[in-house]
Amino acid sequence: MIMAISDKYLDYIIDQLSMFGEVETKRMFGGIGIFREGTMFAMIGKDRFRMRADDQNRGDYESYGMKAFMSTAKKKGLPYFEVPVEILEHKDLLTKWASESYYAALRGKK
Secondary structure (H helix, E strand, C coil), X not given: CCCCCCHHHHHHHHHHCCCCCCCEEEEECCEEEEEECCEEEXXXXXXXXXXXXXXXXXHHHHCCCCCEEEECCCCEEEEEEECCHXXXXXXXXXXXXXXXXXXXXXXXXX
């Protein structure tokens, strides 16, 4: 059974990202992809907000004990890590992390 993501939670995430700039959302695979300028850098799924990571920002997530999202369909980890509550609750910190995740997503396209 796929659990719907509440509009209230989605609105909260979008509001927290407001300092980062305009983002678009798209419902996909039972979750929501979050995009900037056509590039997906974050997602909401399984009641969690996650952002893209690579070698340059993965350590930020790991320092909070976060692990890569595991896809049950693909049976492997994806480069999206849950955003720690300490970061999510502070728009200025979240803006910095969102920028790093956006650039990680751009680097991943190459």
